Amino acid sequence: MSLDQVQVAIVGAGISGLQAARLLQKKYRVRVLEARERVGGRLCNHQFTNGDTVDVGGQWVGPGQDRMYRLIEELGASTWPLYDSGDNLLCLNSKLRRYRGTIPRINPLALADLGIAMARFEAMAKSIDPTAPWEYKKARQWDATTLDTWLHKNCRTRLGRELFEVGIGAVFAGEAKDLSLLHALFYARSGHSLETLLAVTGGAQQDRVHGGTAGLCERMAAELGQAVQLNAAVEAVEQLPDGRLRVRHQSGSVVCERVIVALPPNQALRIRFEPELPAWRDQLLQRMPAGACIKCIARYDKPFWREEGLSGQVASPAGPVRVTFDNSEAGRESGLLMGFLEGDVARYYSNVDPEQRRAAVLDCFAQYFGERARQPLEYVDKDWSSEPWTRGCYAAHLAPGTWTSYGPRMRETNGPVHWAGTEFATEWFGYMEGALEAAERAADEVAGALARTSGRLELVTA
Amino acid sequence: MSLDQVQVAIVGAGISGLQAARLLQKKYRVRVLEARERVGGRLCNHQFTNGDTVDVGGQWVGPGQDRMYRLIEELGASTWPLYDSGDNLLCLNSKLRRYRGTIPRINPLALADLGIAMARFEAMAKSIDPTAPWEYKKARQWDATTLDTWLHKNCRTRLGRELFEVGIGAVFAGEAKDLSLLHALFYARSGHSLETLLAVTGGAQQDRVHGGTAGLCERMAAELGQAVQLNAAVEAVEQLPDGRLRVRHQSGSVVCERVIVALPPNQALRIRFEPELPAWRDQLLQRMPAGACIKCIARYDKPFWREEGLSGQVASPAGPVRVTFDNSEAGRESGLLMGFLEGDVARYYSNVDPEQRRAAVLDCFAQYFGERARQPLEYVDKDWSSEPWTRGCYAAHLAPGTWTSYGPRMRETNGPVHWAGTEFATEWFGYMEGALEAAERAADEVAGALARTSGRLELVTA
16 A cells, blocks of 8 residues: 555544544645545434435534534535424323423422522533533532432422433433533533523524535535545554654555544544553543434424424423424425434333334324324434444533543643544534534644644655 | 464453463363463563562452462462551551551541441442342432442541542542442442452452462463464454454454453453444443552562551551552562552552652652651552553443443343453452453353354354
8 A cells, every 4th residue: 555645634524523624624735534434423314215314413503503604604505493383292191281482381399390400500500611610619529429419409309300301311312320410511511501402493403404414524525525535444543753643544544743533532442542642541531431312213294293283392201202303304395203212211222123113213203293103104213322433422421520530631632643523622512513613623733733843744754 | 364263262361361261271272362462461560670579460369259269279379468467557637547457546426437337338238239230229329329429428527538538549449439339339249348348358458479460370371372372452353254253453363253352341342343242332331441540569678667566558548649558578578568549649640750650659658657668679650541451450440320221231242252351240340350250151151152053163164
């Protein structure tokens, strides 16, 4: 194989890696190395037989995600608002109740309990600086506590807790027992507030992208042209005697001056570095497991629930599908219902035969929207924990104790190795917006470093 | 390279992998693939210039570890009891207090507080079945709580908590905030009781092994001869169309029918499997980070503290060295003091210049044993988090939430892939004894599978 030389190698062609490449490409020779035979990472399209394109990965953008809206515009793409009219449904003990807005009509005691707990959570989240969550005076105490412990202390009715937990599942793709309270608070703060993360209109579920979010990545990759190399899973990053790095991948190797790792942390951990990364970096990555989520979408001839004045949005503590959305595409006839299996439910259904899983999901849809929902024209689901090169969704979380022991160095550069990907963002951690923030920071770091060292390194590479 | 065929490939020549190989070698063609140029894994010798051999990794065996004593005898090795006479020291606010046995003379309130908390912890641990910690009726509740939360609720004096935390550091090489309460209880139960894990005579720190525990591994490797291959870091395990597995390593590949993975979980996660391991196995491994520990040993001309009636054992909440032991070898003149840096302290000192780290450790030794301790003849320390192919010590723990979501399948076989290593044991998880238990189980599984399938596979491999 030929000696392939660039200035910057970027590992992973998700939206973060691609954005870093776009920012650097103007001035530097860049290569994006992607394990899969597609770009997009956790953003992924599925096409139904009628031509409807649906996101089976990350799909939403919302207010405050300025980088995303700017990118969408730059790429000549556009958004439409998720269908958010009509009544929402709350399913309790197999009974449906309609409600509008974010507050369902339930037992006033549970409602007050839930409201007070959420207000408390929001107030605590506000006290955190998302660029340095470890600095708050109670950081160590909060990091030493699980969200579950906090919830049991602060939400005393069972129903209040169950509804809070529906929100936790929807936001974290995990269970309250898995999460450091500090991480949960940081995460909410990082995306403005828990309410923002839960809301559709005005919140993190407001808008969808025409052609799918993976379509954005395809456009970015098209701009980058030959700089994107598919089927090139990176196995090792080795420093050469002259200080440059050799990035070994499935089908060859690239020599470069700087590397940006733009992978989910659990994947970054699997790359061998020579010399090794410092202990703190390796142990941090060991403590950033990915959430568990299966995204399920059924296609019907039309969005029939709208005729009954329903929004398509359900909250259902009993599940297994605990939240649903009307995922129909703008300007298309089909009605698409989308539901999430999350946390322990996702873990369970990950091991269940696909036909049974489909049946369980459609059972839920039928329970919420009537028998008609049991017979879609088509159905697709995506279990991101089973997906090689990702192994969990939506994002990684920091296990209890991790933010305060390892967090302060999270975004530090390891010599010529820089860190991008949504888990290395301060704002909108876990969202596409965060992936862009991290990409910008990493690209800035690399540009700064190359400006400082290019003289010397040019000599070496000459 | 030639096509290298065996029946069983074992990944990792720690004591678990080597034992599995010994058990299988009598009947099967076996290959042990080891990344390093030495065997032993987390067991490792250091030789001082005077010839003293010291364990810089795992070193102790104690009552109840029957497999270990049997192995030591089989290999023609022997043990001696750790020096455990004289007074222990407790260092509080820079003041030393002598005490005998396990109970220091401190403020009676703190003493009672500590005693009650420990008794409560022990009673809870006893209620757990170490083969199925997820089954206890309070398992989910305990797994949703950190040990830190429990400790703050059950130990109300600051001194009581600080002393409990010295024990937690010594046993887990981690902080109470990192640990699921259920995991901590399971771990104690798995090694009989917390008291057993803390005790010297009659407990887990009772005996040392002549020639070091790594010496045992060398003897095992000598028995295995050509079956042990060094410098063979395994990168991938790929299933061939005929059902056999190709194990790709640094310097070639081996074709086999069964694989035993006998690695720390964080290392196992870095091997690529094709086809991929199921989601639950991958996500479980993502949730088993290794502890943090630096083991520090100073050599003096003689164990001078003994003359003053001291055992060499210190408990010191302020640290940085929180516990020490008289690590002198039987029948040698030198006095060896050993101290641990653990959890956050280990994380901190991992990033500190070696000379400064040495000075900080010797400062502690001098504080505990007088100025003479500041000037050893030699000093060595080992930061296991910095060590490639290990990346943390003593063992992995399961992050909060993990035992109840993933634990039930922990020791399950993944088709032809079997799991050994101390983290896959039910008794003495985290100890050498556990490594042997897991090795036996994995070897039994493999032997059973080969007995069932050898007809068919012999045909295939013919």
